[in-house]
Amino acid sequence: xxxxxxxxxxxxxxxxxxxxxxxxxxxxxxxxxxxxxxxxxxxxxxxxxxxxxxxxxxxxxxxxxxxxxxxxxxxxxxxxxxxxxxxxxxxxxxxxxxxxxxxxxxxxxxxxxxxxxxxxxxxxxxxxxxxxxxxxxxxxxxxxxxxxxxxxxxxxxxxxxxxxxxxxxxxxxxxxxxxxxxxxxxxxxxxxxxxxxxxxxxxxxxxxxxxxxxxxxxxxxxxxxxxxxxxxxxxxxxxxxxxxxxxxxxxxxxxxxxxxxxxxxxxxxxxxxxxxxxxxxxxxxxxxxxxxxxxxxxxxxxxxxxxxxxxxxxxxxxxxxxxxxxxxxxxxxxxxxxxxxxxxxxxxxxxxxxxxxxxxxxxxxxxxxxxxxxxxxxxxxxxxxxxxxxxxxxxxxxxx
RNA sequence: GCGUCGGUGGCAGAGUGGUCAAUUGCAUCAGACUGUAAAUCUGACGGAUUUAUCCUACGCAGGUUCAAAUCCUGCCCGGCGCA
Numbered sequence: 001x002x003x004x005x006x007x008x009x010x011x012x013x014x015x016x017x018x019x020x021x022x023x024x025x026x027x028x029x030x031x032x033x034x035x036x037x038x039x040x041x042x043x044x045x046x047x048x049x050x051x052x053x054x055x056x057x058x059x060x061x062x063x064x065x066x067x068x069x070x071x072x073x074x075x076x077x078x079x080x081x082x083x084x085x086x087x088x089x090x091x092x093x094x095x096x097x098x099x100x101x102x103x104x105x106x107x108x109x110x111x112x113x114x115x116x117x118x119x120x121x122x123x124x125x126x127x128x129x130x131x132x133x134x135x136x137x138x139x140x141x142x143x144x145x146x147x148x149x150x151x152x153x154x155x156x157x158x159x160x161x162x163x164x165x166x167x168x169x170x171x172x173x174x175x176x177x178x179x180x181x182x183x184x185x186x187x188x189x190x191x192x193x194x195x196x197x198x199x200x201x202x203x204x205x206x207x208x209x210x211x212x213x214x215x216x217x218x219x220x221x222x223x224x225x226x227x228x229x230x231x232x233x234x235x236x237x238x239x240x241x242x243x244x245x246x247x248x249x250x251x252x253x254x255x256x257x258x259x260x261x262x263x264x265x266x267x268x269x270x271x272x273x274x275x276x277x278x279x280x281x282x283x284x285x286x287x288x289x290x291x292x293x294x295x296x297x298x299x300x301x302x303x304x305x306x307x308x309x310x311x312x313x314x315x316x317x318x319x320x321x322x323x324x325x326x327x328x329x330x331x332x333x334x335x336x337x338x339x340x341x342x343x344x345x346x347x348x349x350x351x352x353x354x355x356x357x358x359x360x361x362x363x364x365x366x367x368x369x370x371x372x373x374x375x376x377x378x379x380x381x382x383x384x385x386x387x388x389x390x391x392x393x394x395x396x397x398x399x400x
Numbered sequence: 401g402c403g404u405c406g407g408u409g410g411c412a413g414a415g416u417g418g419u420c421a422a423u424u425g426c427a428u429c430a431g432a433c434u435g436u437a438a439a440u441c442u443g444a445c446g447g448a449u450u451u452a453u454c455c456u457a458c459g460c461a462g463g464u465u466c467a468a469a470u471c472c473u474g475c476c477c478g479g480c481g482c483a
Contacts (some may be wrong), residue, residue, distance in 0.1 A: 013481085014409095037435095039435075040430095040436095041434070041436050042436085046438090046439080047445065048441075060419075062468035063435075065408070065435080065436080068436085095435095095451095097435050098435085100435075101435045101436090102437090104435090105436080106437070110437080111437095113432095113441085115433075115434070116434065116435085117434060145437075151478080159437085173467070175419040184435080187435095232435090247417095261435095263434095272463070286435085287435090288435040289434055289436095290434055290435080292434060293432050293436070293476095297479095307435095308434095308435060309434050309435080310435080310436045310438090311433070311434050312435090313436080314433060314434085314436065314438065315433060315434095317438080317439050317440080318432090318433075318438085318439075318440070318441090320432095322431085333429090333430085335429095336429090336430080337428090337429075370439085372435085372439070374439085375439055380460095
């Protein structure tokens with residue numbers, strides 16, 4: 001094994017774009033990029049057996065979450081089991097997200113129905129209110145399950161209400177225990193409704209946490225040998241902040257970079273361009289939590305190497321599948337009446353296990369009758385769809 | 401046959417004189433979902449509509465009342481008990 005656990009080589013650059021095809025070498029194997037990373041937050045891809053990833057999906061890498069595994073079953077248990085890959089029987093490279101997204105989903109977004117994507121005109125609000133040293137009363141007053149301060153974040157467990165504190169160092173420590181090949185510096189994922197002043201403040205804080213994450217990582221020699229660390233670019237929807245974040249992080253000793261935070265659909269492209277133009281070219285870039293097929297097309301051409309997103313499995317569980325049409329990607333709600341007697345393949349152009357063996361009508365029946373096979377088969381298809389679509393984008397770059 | 405209880409929107413089941421086109425659940429119809437608080441959530445759900453209102457509705461037919469799903473009478477149907 002090399003001194004550096006994570007290395008990246010660019011195999012081919014796509015002329016005229018920022019896109020590139022490459023390989024990320026990890027202790028658990030190679031990841032040919034661009035690649036879609038399957039999300040299994042709690043060490044399980046919802047509705048799938050771990051083996052299904054190899055047999056039916058074909059993904060090369062999977063991602064779990066630090067916050068969730070810390071709460072259940074506990075990072076010490078995962079460590080004792082021999083690490084995430086062994087514990088979960090994930091026979092492939094793995095990534096853990098730092099818990100930074102939970103700062104958003106349990107914080108600014110809690111109970112508000114806000115997503116990290118701004119839709120059209122967005123009112124910005126000063127999120128300063130969240131910036132206080134933790135107290136239980138404060139959390140209750142603010143209707144949040146987490147409160148941010150300079151040192152870190154205090155969470156109220158969404159499971160049992162117990163209090164837990166994450167700092168940059170603590171997140172890294174937990175991720176060392178979980179043992180994924182790639183770990184991510186603890187960051188603050190901001191809300192798209194946050195105003196610029198707050199985005200700047202959160203970004204600067206994330207940069208300070210980034211520095212501390214590197215220091216914490218370097219203090220664990222064993223982990224340093226087998227885990228790579230990514231820093232996370234922030235800056236919200238503000239291009240100047242995005243540029244600044246990319247530049248600041250570029251000067252830190254990371255093995256790769258996550259691009260995080262909030263966007264609006266319209267300026268996702270502009271943000272990715274300015275970020276990737278400023279990140280070092282020879283390090284892998286992971287677009288955190290994005291996205292839909294169209295987003296991946298855009299992200300790849302703008303120089304992102306890996307992507308993770310819950311959308312394929314989340315929409316699958318409620319009866320929606322991806323379908324390729326002449327007009328492009330389509331989301332098909334199998335619960336719609338018209339599919340009850342539609343005996344065509346779920347996706348005519350797809351050659352996955354589900355599409356070669358079942359019909360829309362059968363899947364529709366499974367969903368209508370509440371059978372668990374419905375979410376399972378739809379998840380298999382959607383993951384295969386997005387993983388293979390991303391593979392095709394890689395092939396296009398190789399052929400360009 | 402006698403007694404008794406009951407018949408409410410696709411189903412189950414509230415309501416027992418006005419605030420009832422009728423609580424709620426299921427089903428149905430549609431929508432949402434982007435580092436998973438998520439096998440979740442939202443909306444619609446008698447008909448018409450100029451969305452203000454109007455019409456038809458709580459087994460059927462009458463009646464009482466300013467007003468009835470709610471009270472009275474008869475009929476029809478069902479459960480249970482006794483013959």
